[in-house]
Amino acid sequence: xxxxxxxxxxxxxxxxxxxxxxxxxxxxxxxxxxxxxxxxxxxxxxxxxxxxxxxxxxxxxxxxxxxxxxxxxxxxxxxxxxxxxxxxxxxxxxxxxxxxxxxxxxxxxxxxxxxxxxxxxxxxxxxxxxxxxxxxxxxxxxxxxxxxxxxxxxxxxxxxxxxxxxxxxxxxxxxxxxxxxxxxxxxxxxxxxxxxxxxxxxxxxxxxxxxxxxxxxxxxxxxxxxxxxxxxxxxxxxxxxxxxxxxxxxxxxxxxxxxxxxxxxxxxxxxxxxx
Amino acid sequence: xxxxxxxxxxxxxxxxxxxxxxxxxxxxxxxxxxxxxxxxxxxxxxxxxxxxxxxxxxxxxxxxxxxxxxxxxxxxxxxxxxxxxxxxxxxxxxxxxxxxxxxxxxxxxxxxxxxxxxxxxxxxxxxxxxxxxxxxxxxxxxxxxxxxxxxxxxxxxxxxxxxxxxxxxxxxxxxxxxxxxxxxxxxxxxxxxxxxxxxxxxxxxxxxxxxxxxxxxxxxxxxxxxxxxxxxxxxxxxxxxxxxxxxxxxxxxxxxxxxxxxxxxxxxxxxxxxxxxxxxxxxxxxxxxxxxxxxxxxxxxxxxxxxxxxxx
Numbered sequence: 001x002x003x004x005x006x007x008x009x010x011x012x013x014x015x016x017x018x019x020x021x022x023x024x025x026x027x028x029x030x031x032x033x034x035x036x037x038x039x040x041x042x043x044x045x046x047x048x049x050x051x052x053x054x055x056x057x058x059x060x061x062x063x064x065x066x067x068x069x070x071x072x073x074x075x076x077x078x079x080x081x082x083x084x085x086x087x088x089x090x091x092x093x094x095x096x097x098x099x100x101x102x103x104x105x106x107x108x109x110x111x112x113x114x115x116x117x118x119x120x121x122x123x124x125x126x127x128x129x130x131x132x133x134x135x136x137x138x139x140x141x142x143x144x145x146x147x148x149x150x151x152x153x154x155x156x157x158x159x160x161x162x163x164x165x166x167x168x169x170x171x172x173x174x175x176x177x178x179x180x181x182x183x184x185x186x187x188x189x190x191x192x193x194x195x196x197x198x199x200x201x202x203x204x205x206x207x208x209x210x211x212x213x214x215x216x217x218x219x220x221x222x223x224x225x226x227x228x229x230x231x232x233x234x235x236x237x238x239x240x241x242x243x244x245x246x247x248x249x250x251x252x253x254x255x256x257x258x259x260x261x262x263x264x265x266x267x268x269x270x271x272x273x274x275x
Numbered sequence: 276x277x278x279x280x281x282x283x284x285x286x287x288x289x290x291x292x293x294x295x296x297x298x299x300x301x302x303x304x305x306x307x308x309x310x311x312x313x314x315x316x317x318x319x320x321x322x323x324x325x326x327x328x329x330x331x332x333x334x335x336x337x338x339x340x341x342x343x344x345x346x347x348x349x350x351x352x353x354x355x356x357x358x359x360x361x362x363x364x365x366x367x368x369x370x371x372x373x374x375x376x377x378x379x380x381x382x383x384x385x386x387x388x389x390x391x392x393x394x395x396x397x398x399x400x401x402x403x404x405x406x407x408x409x410x411x412x413x414x415x416x417x418x419x420x421x422x423x424x425x426x427x428x429x430x431x432x433x434x435x436x437x438x439x440x441x442x443x444x445x446x447x448x449x450x451x452x453x454x455x456x457x458x459x460x461x462x463x464x465x466x467x468x469x470x471x472x473x474x475x476x477x478x479x480x481x482x483x484x485x486x487x488x489x490x491x492x493x494x495x496x497x498x499x500x501x502x503x504x505x506x507x508x509x510x511x512x513x514x515x516x517x518x519x520x521x522x523x524x525x526x527x528x529x530x531x532x533x534x535x536x537x538x539x540x541x542x543x544x545x546x547x548x549x550x551x552x553x554x555x556x557x558x559x560x561x562x563x564x565x566x567x568x569x570x571x572x573x574x575x576x577x578x579x580x581x582x583x584x585x586x587x
Contacts, residue, residue, distance in 0.1 A: 063344075106343070106372045114343050115372040118363060124333045125368055128340020128348075131325065135301070135346070155364070158333035166325070 001215070004047070008214045011081075012042040016243045017272045018077035018090065023257040024266075026073075026093040029102070032240040032253040034074035036178040036211070037066075037145060040236060043217040044143055045078045053083035056110040062140050063113050063129050067122025068147035068176060069103040070255070075112070076100055084111035120153025122146070123173065127163050130171040130231075138170075141225065145174045149181030151192040157202065163231040164203025171231040172224040173204070176211060178240035180251040199233040211236025244269045278417075279442035283381040285417035286438055287312025289424035290349060294320045300428065301341055303327055303350040305334050310440075311351040311381045335361040335378070339368035342375040347428055350376060354383035354396035354437060358403055369433045370408045377427045379436040384524035385552060385569055386441050386474070386562040395557030400472075401529025403435040404502050410455060411502040413437045413523075413531075415476040416445045419499060422453035430455060439524075441562050443474045446497075458505030460512075464494035467580055467587075468512035468519050472498045472531045475522040475550070475571065482576035493580060504534050506542070513543040518583040522550040522576055524566075546586035548579045 015038050023029045041064075045051070049062040066075050073093065080087045085099070092098035099108030103117025113129070116122045126144035133140050150156060163171055175195060183189045192198075196206045205227040209216040217236070224232035240254070241247030244266045258266050264274055293300050294316050301323045308314040308326060317324035327334040331352055338348040350357070357380040358365070369376045380399065387395045403411050412427065412434065414420040420438060427434040434455075446461065447453075461476070462483050469479035476497040483493040496512050498505060513519055519539065521532040532549030539547060552569050566572055 114339065114374075115367060118367040121332075121336050121364060121368050124336020124364070125340035125343065127333070128337035128342070129344045130340075131337065132301075132341045132344030132346045135322065136344075155332045155336065158328075158330035159336065162327055162330070162333055162337065165328075 005214050008042055008046060011046055012039050012214070013270055015042060015077050015081060017267060017270050018081065019073050020244065020258055020263065020266045020270065022073055022077060022090045022093055024263045025091055027257055028094050029073050029257055030070040030255050031257055032180065032247060032250065033068060033071040033147060033176065033178065035242045035244065035247065036238040036240045037068070037071045037176040038074045039212050039214060040145065040174055040176065040217055041074055041078050043214055043221065045082055047218060048221045049143070050140070053111070056084060060140055063142045065113055065116065065122045065126045065142070065144045066104055067116055067144055068119065068150055069116035069122070072102070072104050075104060079111040085109070119147070119150045120155040123156055123159035126171060127159050127168065130163070130168040131166060133170055134168065142171045143174060144171065145176060148175055148177040148179065148192055148195065149186050151175070151195065152190050160199060160202040160204065167229050168231045169228050172221065173231060173233040175233065175235045176238050177235055178238045180240045180249065180254065182251065182254050184251050196235050203230055205230050205232040206235060207232065208235045208237070211238035212242055277445040279444055280417035281440060281442045282414055282417060282420040282438040283312045283440060285420035286379055286381070286424055287315045289421040290316040291319050293425065293428055294323065297347065297428065299345065299347045301325065301346045301348050303334050303338050303348060305329055305331050305352040305356065307352050313351050331356045331361040332364045335364040336368045338376045339374045348376050349379055351379045351381065353394060354380035354399045355394055358396060358399040362402060366406055370406045373408050373432050375431050377434045377436065379424070379438065381438045382440045383437045384439060385557040385565045386439055386524060388440070388562040388565060389559050391559035392556040397526045397552045397557060399437060400501055400523065400525045400531065401533060404529065404534060408433055409502065410434045410500065412455065412500050413473040414499055415473060415497055416443055416447055418445055418447040418449065418451055419453055422451060423499065426453060426455050437473065439474055444477045446477060446480065453499065456500045456503045456505060458508040459497045459499070460494065460508065461497050462495040464492040465516055466492045467584060468494040468496055468516045469522060469576065470496045470498055470509055470512065470519055470531065470535050471522040472501060473524055475524055478571065478573045478576055479522055481573035482580065485573060485577050486580055491580065491584070498531060501531055501534055504538065506538055509535055509538060510543045513539050513545045517545050518587050519545060519547045520550060520576060520579045520583055521547065524571060525551050526554055527551040528554050546583045548583040550576060550579050
């Protein structure tokens with residue numbers, strides 16, 4: 001277990017480096033939320049989920065929907081590293097003609113299940129997938145990754161209500177609760193707390209964890225799988241910009257990419273260099 | 276008089292047939308299954324029916340998720356909610372990924388009647404037509420509705436089908452060769468052409484009869500699929516008859532009249548008159564009163580023909 005966590009930690013560190021390099025090159029994209037969510041994506045893609053990069057449509061695969069679609073760079077670097085598409089594609093992020101759109105697009109990118117980016121919509125699609133998989137008596141699971149600011153969208157609560165109503169225990173919702181959104185602190189812009197109580201009241205099993213503690217993420221996802229008759233929500237407390245000290249907890253780095261000057265310092269924070 | 280049946284009733288029957296034939300067909304509704312007629316499917320296939328409650332945005336997103344997992348979802352509610360309340364979900368979760376979702380909306384237009392303007396969708400054709408990847412179908416009668424629902428199920432991609440609340444006359448027989456994107460000439464004529472959709476096609480047929488008695492020869496072209504439009508049929512009608520009257524139970528802004536005007540302006544300019552709701556909201560009343568109030572009768576179509584003929 002300890003060894004596994006160490007391996008995943010190193011993977012997450014490398015993926016953070018990929019995120020920084022990719023966003024520096026594209027000069028456009030969302031840095032803070034990509035860094036806050038990458039530990040969860042690392043555990044999902046490299047430990048928890050059943051999936052096959054050589055066969056992205058494997059019927060028995062688990063599904064991941066990044067409802068906070070602006071964190072696409074985090075998902076893209078993981079998919080590229082897993083082998084869904086060549087790593088060189090990352091250099092074309094957000095460029096004309098690239099399959100790596102600003103927000104996830106299932107039409108062009110292997111491993112992307114649906115189109116997200118307009119906040120609040122991914123959970124409904126996850127509910128639909130979970131319903132379909134339950135109808136088919138499939139053992140596949142659905143993971144929906146949400147932002148905490150995203151919880152301000154009313155559709156999230158429509159979807160949460162329906163997930164509990166239909167007893168979707170094959171659905172696990174992860175909330176990347178980094179506490180920040182574009183205009184500032186979530187608590188100040190439009191408070192969504194208490195997140196855990198809200199989801200409990202909507203009928204879900206709720207776990208609260210440190211979203212950068214890989215062991216805690218692994219345990220929570222295992223526990224979610226054992227919970228029957230209702231969906232599980234993992235409220236993961238995270239730090240926006242995690243891993244790059246001068247990006248951490250700054251709303252101003254929501255949609256800003258590392259500058260030429262910041263790049264070496266950011267990589268240094270991550271124990272890497274420009275080469 | 277031909278058999279009268281509401282297009283929503285035909286939809287309900289078609290769904291039950293489809294449900295028996297295709298185990299992947301699933302149906303979602305937003306607390307209106309008795310009105311949209313999805314209740315028949317719900318009764319026959321309860322495990323494949325999902326009442327999503329009064330939450331249309333989530334219903335459309337859920338339908339997209341079901342489609343992404345290989346199901347063929349039909350999502351139904353009133354037109355104003357399917358298109359209005361859930362528009363961006365239709366755009367982002369359904370049309371943008373080209374999800375195989377069928378949105379079948381009932382209670383469209385002013386013939387909703389007594390419920391009034393809040394419930395009378397007069398903008399939905401325009402709104403759905405503007406969305407890339409979307410197919411828009413407005414059947415004229417019960418027979419065509421059943422065929423359209425089957426065609427929608429067979430087609431892989433997003434489809435919007437617009438249905439009505441009230442009984443309408445049956446124009447087509449079972450041999451009707453319905454296909455998505457195909458228009459139908461129901462009557463030949465040389466002086467002008469009615470290009471119509473939905474329940475207005477029956478009015479156009481009646482108007483053509485009235486005109487014939489006055490020595491005017493009107494062609495009637497029924498456009499069931501507003502997108503993609505049967506452009507060649509409409510251009511031929513414009514070229515051969517030299518004048519067009521469009522008619523729809525919808526705003527004159529952006530619907531069939533808009534689509535036909537855009538097409539003809541670019542490719543075959545002739546005088547066009549758009550019959551429909553004149554850029555205003557609906558109001559309470561009986562359906563038969565409202566079609567008169569909003570100028571959607573055969574007599575209105577006769578007047579429109581004379582207006583457009585004077586410009587030839």
